[in-house]
Amino acid sequence: MPSVTFKSVTKRYGEFVALRDLDIEIGDREFLVFVGPSGCGKTTTLRLLAGLDSVTAGDIYIGDRRVNELASRDRDIAMVFQSYALYPHMTVYDNMAFSLEIQGLGRGDIQQRVQRAAQQMGLEDLLHRKPKELSGGQRQRVAVCRAILRNPAVFLMDEPLSNLDAQLRVQARAEISRLHRELESTFVYVTHDQVEAMTMGTRIAILNQGVLQQIDTPQAIYSAPKNKFVAGFIGSPAMNFFDGVLVEMADQLWFKSDALSLPLPPTTSAQYQRYISQRVICGIRPEDIHDARYLPPSIVTAPLKGTITHTESMGHEVIVYLALGDGQSCAARVDRRSTLALGDRVELAVNTHVLHLFNSHTEEAIS
Ligand SMILES: Nc1ncnc2c1ncn2[C@@H]1O[C@H](COP(=O)(O)OP(=O)(O)OP(=O)(O)O)[C@@H](O)[C@H]1O
Ligand SMILES: [Mg+2]
Incomplete structure (x- = not known):
């Protein structure tokens, strides 16, 4: 039985x-993680589920109960807001203990639970402080702790980690994933951070301008995006897109643009048949463009010529930006040993077995 519909x-x-x-x-x-650009409707979705706003049309179910008219407090949910909403006059401890007191738990029990949650989130030294004496990231962690303590059937979290520094974010990400496994509750989580989406979600739902684009596992979304929007939104640096034509020469299908000539794998020719001679968009992920000197074993490649305009050494990899003949630019993630340098005229190697083709008009994936 789905727990939220x-x-x-x-x-x-x-x-x-x-x-x-x-x-x-x-x-x-x-x-479930909702992702999408600012203003796409993520917070709206959570607010509707939480009962803080009412739907204009349609129905929302929690379990098999239709909750459209059910008051927020009766929905057995806890929400961590984008703007954490702590009680300003209460200490961190009281903010966390409050809902347990309402539930009528005993003092000792409350103390034990608050201590444990505070420890999990690294807040044990801050329990006596008021919210205004905390940093933004600390306040967010208090809000997460407070939600955990309510132990609801469904957790709603709206960008709960957006104010944490990089290191704390990694920690808190792992912490929330662990809580999810332990608490055995349903989590509905909103973020515009795709790393959070990819690493935490059992499934990801991508919204754009209020419309659901795709919902699937992180792996499926990454490897088989349904349309150009999803393809460009998930992945960093973003997928490179090239406008071109699909042509057939001597029983071989090619994607051709001013800058590129890519033979398509024979196994895919059936699915592309009806696009022969038509304009299509070819998407190539940066990690599928290699420094030809450091090719992974047994991949099939085609050349991509250009001039290096910028390089970013990340330690574990190098991102190079390339100006192509037709004025277009593209990004490649190459091996960390690569010595490609600014101004070099180069020939990189595109893995032709992992290309993404999209219909030029609808921008839907061709599959
Ligand atoms: N009360 C309101 N009245 C009018 N428009 C609203 C209201 N609340 C939200 N909107 C609009 O609805 C759209 C979706 O807002 P929402 O808060 O759901 O975005 P979001 O995806 O959470 O964005 P962000 O990542 O910036 O938090 C936005 O364009 C916003 O301006
Ligand atoms: Mg929002």
């Missing part, structure tokens, strides 16, 4: 459609 849910603010016809089933104990 959206059925054709639409939310309008006046004329503006913040969420359009959303259909999603979130499984019991799933960790």
Whole structure:
């Protein structure tokens, strides 16, 4: 039984459609991550589920109960907001203990649970402070702790880690994933950080302008994005896109643009047949463009010529930016031993077995 269901849910603010016809089933104990650019409707979705806003059309179910008219407090959810909403006059301890007191737990029990949660989130030294005496990241962690302590059926988290520094973020990410495994509750998590989405989600739902683009496992979304938007949104640096034509020469299909000539794997020719002589978009992930001197074993490649305009050495890899003949630029993630340098005219190697083709008009993946 799915624990949360959206059925054709639409939310309008006046004329503006913040969420359009959303259909999603979130499984019991799933960790579903909503991602998408700013303003795409992520917070709106959570607010509707939390009962802080009402739907314009459609139905929301928690378990098999329709909750459209159910008050927020009766939905058995806990929400960590983008703007954490702590009680300013209470200490960290009291902020965390509050919901347990309402539940009528004994003093000793409350103390034990608060201590344990505080320890998990690295807050044990801050329990006596007031929210205004905390950094943004510390406040966020208090808000996460407070939600954990309520132990609801469904956790809703809206960018709970956005104020943490890089190192704490990595820690807190692992911590929240662990909590999810331990608590056996359903998590609905909002972020615009794709690393969080990829590493934490059992599935990812990608929204754009209030419309669900794709929902699937992180791996499936990365390797088989349904459209150009998803392909460009997930992955960093973003996928490179080239406008061109699909042509057939001597029983071989090619993608051709001004800068590129890529033979397509014979295994894919059936699926591309009806696009022969038509304009298509070819997507190539930066990690599928290699320094020809450091090729992974047994891949099939085609050359890509250009001039290096910028390099970023990341330690474990080098990102190089390339100006191609036609004025287009593209990014490649090459081996860390690579010595490609600014101004070099180079011939890189494109792995032709992992190309992504999109219909030029609809921008849907061709598969
Ligand atoms: N009360 C409101 N009245 C009018 N428009 C609203 C209201 N709340 C949200 N919106 C609009 O709805 C759209 C979706 O907002 P939402 O807060 O869901 O975005 P988001 O995906 O959470 O973005 P962010 O990543 O910036 O937090 C935005 O364009 C926003 O301006
Ligand atoms: Mg938001």
